Amino acid sequence: ETGVTQTPRHLVMGMTNKKSLKCEQHLGHNAMYWYKQSAKKPLELMFVYSLEERVENNSVPSRFSPECPNSSHLFLHLHTLQPEDSALYLCASSQDRATEAFFGQGTRLTVV
Amino acid sequence: AQKITQTQPGMFVQEKEAVTLDCTYDTSDPSYGLFWYKQPSSGEMIFLIYQGSYDQQNATEGRYSLNFQKARKSANLVISASQLGDSAMYFCAMSPNYNSNSGYALNFGKGTSLLVTP
Numbered sequence: 306e307t308g309v310t311q312t313p314r315h316l317v318m319g320m321t322n323k324k325s326l327k328c329e330q331h332l333g334h335n336a337m338y339w340y341k342q343s344a345k346k347p348l349e350l351m352f353v354y355s356l357e358e359r360v361e362n363n364s365v366p367s368r369f370s371p372e373c374p375n376s377s378h379l380f381l382h383l384h385t386l387q388p389e390d391s392a393l394y395l396c397a398s399s400q401d402r403a404t405e406a407f408f409g410q411g412t413r414l415t416v417v
Numbered sequence: 418a419q420k421i422t423q424t425q426p427g428m429f430v431q432e433k434e435a436v437t438l439d440c441t442y443d444t445s446d447p448s449y450g451l452f453w454y455k456q457p458s459s460g461e462m463i464f465l466i467y468q469g470s471y472d473q474q475n476a477t478e479g480r481y482s483l484n485f486q487k488a489r490k491s492a493n494l495v496i497s498a499s500q501l502g503d504s505a506m507y508f509c510a511m512s513p514n515y516n517s518n519s520g521y522a523l524n525f526g527k528g529t530s531l532l533v534t535p
Contacts, residue, residue, distance in 0.1 A: 338522055345527070346527070347421070347527050347528070348508070348523075348525040393460055395460075395462060397462070405464040406464070406523060407464065408463075409461070410459060411462075413460065
């Protein structure tokens with residue numbers, strides 16, 4: 306199994322839908338992250354969870370709602386999104402004093 | 418605040434040649450880490466190489482080496498003997514030592530698109 310797994314890989318949703326993105330890490334890490342990657346923009350940090358506690362909310366609109374039920378799982382709940390929210394959403398995990406973060410393959414989200 | 422700058426939106430290199438991807442950074446943190454990631458069209462961010470700000474020697478990892486010039490705040494990636502499979506987006510990123518507000522969250526540059534030609 307790969308270290309960080311994201312599902313689904315692709316998602317198309319209407320602006321009135323509610324959906325969730327799932328991330329699972331099998332590396333025993335204690336921090337997990339959601340990043341957003343839009344076309345022609347640097348990756349933007351959205352949320353950080355350390356030891357299952359949210360430590361960062363980078364001015365993300367409330368239509369994005371993260372959940373970290375345990376140290377291995379991270380969700381991003383989506384509701385009433387806008388077309389400009391279409392992007393690649395990447396999950397990552399890391400460990401204290403680690404030298405790198407491990408990323409999942411991302412969920413490519415299209416809001417129609 | 419940390420800032421990463423990658424000035425080359427796109428680069429071409431012929432197979433088997435070496436290529437250098439530029440990265441400069443700006444930070445007031447005394448301790449930080451510098452990373453390079455590769456992102457193929459599949460979307461996954463693949464870690465390539467890491468350089469700590471206090472490391473005395475430039476990092477190397479197989480065909481990848483990092484030309485770290487601390488005084489100039491640059492951390493260029495050198496790929497030797499390019500292969501067709503190296504065609505991808507390459508991102509330079511930086512992380513401070515653990516930050517109580519953002520853990521080890523990375524700040525990324527805008528990336529450089531590398532195309533390796535036969």
